[in-house]
Amino acid sequence: MKTGAGVIYCCQNTPWGPHPRRNGGIPMEFRYEAERIYLTDDHGRMAAEITFHQRSDRAMSIDHTYVSPELQGRGVAADLVKAAADRFRARGLKAVPVCSYAVKWFAQHPEEQDLLKNPSV
Template sequence: MDFKYEENRIYLESSDGKCIAEITFPSISKNEVNINHTYVDTSLRGQGVANKLITALVNELKKTNKKAYATCSYAIDWFENHPEFDDLYLEDKK
């Protein structure tokens, strides 16, 4: 899967340029982001695309030395099920 990377967004486009999957994570401080949205088009559901998106984001967080809060229910559940990434996840917003 060839995700595209923008500041505060990782996404996948269809061949006609339509966004078919994305995760957004606006900055809330210099070293923190809020994972606020995960979307996967119905044509891709059940294929692990959301997991791949958040894994790509986790890799970006590691590279940039950032940590994340989550207001997106998928991201909250994902971090709860992946305690190996607790060092990147800030459960409670200040």
């Protein structure tokens, strides 16, 4: 079982087991592509994703988050935004949250404000 970057824990009342914040959990691995990070279920169906696009100014626009109904309310969207933020930071990129969830997440995480292209989010 892998640990570290790319591994998340999900989710109560789903095929993946309980959420770590709710009685323990099992690790699941995010999949990384050039302009998205996502999660599929055991049948290969999209379960959650965040998409972002390179801007010309060394910044990434976060434009979409999706979490399937089975995973909603379990912190998966927050885990996706955090994974994207970590990826941008490691590559020396700034973030421009456009998606309403990403805007909210950055507003709730002052420790990540230095990552924002425009910190007035």
